[in-house]
Amino acid sequence: MKNSTSNSGQDQVCVIVGASHAAAQLATSLRQKGWAGAIRMISDEGRLPYQRPPLSKAFLAGETDADSLAIRPPAFYAKHQIECVSGKVTAINRREKTLTLADGNEQRYDKLALCTGTRVIRLPIQGKELAGVHDLRSLADVEGIRRDLPRTRRAVIIGGGYIGLETAASLRKQGIEVVVLERAERVFQRVTAPAVSAFYQRIHEEAGVVIHTDIAATAFEGEERVERVVCADGTSYPADMVIVGIGVTPNSELAEAAGLETNNGIVVDEYCQTKDRDIVAAGDCANQWDPHSGQWRRLESVPNAMEQAKTAAATLCGERSPQNSLPWFWSDQYDLKLQIAGLSQGYDQVVIRGNPDSGRSFAAFYFREGQLIAADCVNRSPEFMFAKKLLSQKTTPDPTRLADDTITVRNLMEEVTG
Amino acid sequence: MGYMTFIEHDGTRHKVEIEADKSLMQHAADNMVPGIDADCGGECACGTCHVIVDEAWYAKTGKINSSEQQMLEMTPEGAPTSRLACQIEITDALDGLVVHLPEFQM
Numbered sequence: 001m002k003n004s005t006s007n008s009g010q011d012q013v014c015v016i017v018g019a020s021h022a023a024a025q026l027a028t029s030l031r032q033k034g035w036a037g038a039i040r041m042i043s044d045e046g047r048l049p050y051q052r053p054p055l056s057k058a059f060l061a062g063e064t065d066a067d068s069l070a071i072r073p074p075a076f077y078a079k080h081q082i083e084c085v086s087g088k089v090t091a092i093n094r095r096e097k098t099l100t101l102a103d104g105n106e107q108r109y110d111k112l113a114l115c116t117g118t119r120v121i122r123l124p125i126q127g128k129e130l131a132g133v134h135d136l137r138s139l140a141d142v143e144g145i146r147r148d149l150p151r152t153r154r155a156v157i158i159g160g161g162y163i164g165l166e167t168a169a170s171l172r173k174q175g176i177e178v179v180v181l182e183r184a185e186r187v188f189q190r191v192t193a194p195a196v197s198a199f200y201q202r203i204h205e206e207a208g209v210v211i212h213t214d215i216a217a218t219a220f221e222g223e224e225r226v227e228r229v230v231c232a233d234g235t236s237y238p239a240d241m242v243i244v245g246i247g248v249t250p251n252s253e254l255a256e257a258a259g260l261e262t263n264n265g266i267v268v269d270e271y272c273q274t275k276d277r278d279i280v281a282a283g284d285c286a287n288q289w290d291p292h293s294g295q296w297r298r299l300e301s302v303p304n305a306m307e308q309a310k311t312a313a314a315t316l317c318g319e320r321s322p323q324n325s326l327p328w329f330w331s332d333q334y335d336l337k338l339q340i341a342g343l344s345q346g347y348d349q350v351v352i353r354g355n356p357d358s359g360r361s362f363a364a365f366y367f368r369e370g371q372l373i374a375a376d377c378v379n380r381s382p383e384f385m386f387a388k389k390l391l392s393q394k395t396t397p398d399p400t401r402l403a404d405d406t407i408t409v410r411n412l413m414e415e416v417t418g
Numbered sequence: 419m420g421y422m423t424f425i426e427h428d429g430t431r432h433k434v435e436i437e438a439d440k441s442l443m444q445h446a447a448d449n450m451v452p453g454i455d456a457d458c459g460g461e462c463a464c465g466t467c468h469v470i471v472d473e474a475w476y477a478k479t480g481k482i483n484s485s486e487q488q489m490l491e492m493t494p495e496g497a498p499t500s501r502l503a504c505q506i507e508i509t510d511a512l513d514g515l516v517v518h519l520p521e522f523q524m
Contacts, residue, residue, distance in 0.1 A: 025455070032450055051459045071459075076448055303457045303464065310455075330463040337485065339463060381485060385465055385492030388524060409492065 012037030018115035019043030022283030029313030092258035118248035127220030160187030163245035272312035282308035339384035342374030420513030443503035460504035472516035
């Protein structure tokens with residue numbers, strides 16, 4: 001029985017499954033929007049929400065400690081009556097509006113937010129259980145890596161994506177010999193143009209990282225600890241440590257078992273709502289319909305998690321404000337700050353500003369059918385801010401002017417905005 | 419214990435207690451000041467924690483590095499005393515600090 005007339009929803013319970021960026025923002029946004037009922041965040045990670053991006057960067061490099069990763073201080077949750085519960089949700093019972101937990105307990109909800117995130121894809125190869133073989137997704141993973149660092153002279157990283165190359169940079173900073181093995185023909189193949197891949201390959205090689213592409217690891221070998229990585233072409237690479245960073249897969253099984261639609265994640269509309277109007281999803285686990293591009297989007301990024309969390313919280317509070325934020329990403333490697341605005345998939349033209357073949361600063365602008373769709377900016381914050389502005393206004397600059405690095409960004413901006 | 423004040427574009431004031439060794443951005447986030455969401459967690463990567471420091475306090479908020487400067491140059495609603503809140507370290511010397519929030523973040 002519902003009775004929300006007398007006490008403006010104080011008896012309502014919103015349960016958030018998960019406790020990462022999306023969950024923390026969703027809880028915060030609920031309170032900002034005046035949610036008066038209980039907020040209960042359930043996670044099996046045994047920690048308050050923490051920043052994941054520094055895990056492969058400053059935290060791995062030993063430049064920061066675990067406490068400083070907290071998204072909000074512990075007192076914040078108490079002050080705003082956000083309950084952080086340790087537990088593993090094993091089932092959603094939509095008819096009864098309850099959750100079943102692994103310890104057998106039940107938890108009722110009026111509104112449910114799924115912020116279940118992703119988990120790493122494991123290489124299905126021999127030796128993956130050996131000591132010294134690590135994933136890199138959670139704080140616990142990186143604490144394990146840090147414990148192994150003193151005995152590590154040589155590391156092999158499987159995967160030349162963001163996690164792999166950020167990890168390579170962090171390990172090189174500590175004097176460790178690093179080999180990166182990438183299955184595709186170039187690093188960052190899934191996300192950038194060849195010129196950007198070539199730039200990052202050069203930067204890493206100049207830093208002493210050995211990168212092999214077009215290569216597949218087939219076994220990790222060693223007695224108790226990993227000692228070498230063996231590849232399909234017969235080569236092998238000695239290793240005191242292996243870090244596997246080949247991607248993640250969304251945690252959507254809970255939603256699927258409850259009869260919610262899933263397809264590469266939990267399917268939600270532009271309001272972050274599932275087909276059950278009391279259930280929303282946000283963050284890396286959510287595959288969202290974007291009416292502007294007419295495409296489904298499941299993004300693995302903190303800014304996206306935060307924006308979806310805000311949208312989802314608004315939806316739970318009865319507002320209807322569709323998500324229309326511009327996707328953006330960043331990656332720190334060595335002294336390089338890569339800032340990405342938009343999504344480059346499907347591009348048919350790339351305009352380069354600056355020289356990626358030498359130096360440490362340039363930008364790549366991606367076009368599709370004459371329209372700007374994305375930009376990768378390396379140590380080029382003005383270009384990044386410019387691109388964000390153009391993309392959110394759906395304005396397209398003249399590619400020839402854009403490529404001319406002698407014209408300042410300020411001038412380009414004036415030309416476009418008039 | 420010291421205090422500082424955030425003033426929203428519509429004039430709403432948020433007086434928050436100062437905690438030394440935390441950034442201005444963290445103060446905003448920890449006190450749920452609307453409009454500063456700390457998207458990148460304080461890495462000077464997103465430009466979404468733009469504040470305009472009250473002129474009387476500007477000199478006390480410390481030096482701007484080139485990365486922050488570049489972001490600020492392209493920030494809409496930029497002003498001579500603009501800063502990114504993630505790059506201001508709060509100390510007891512900033513007791514009484516007043517900052518204004520822009521209407522929109524980038």
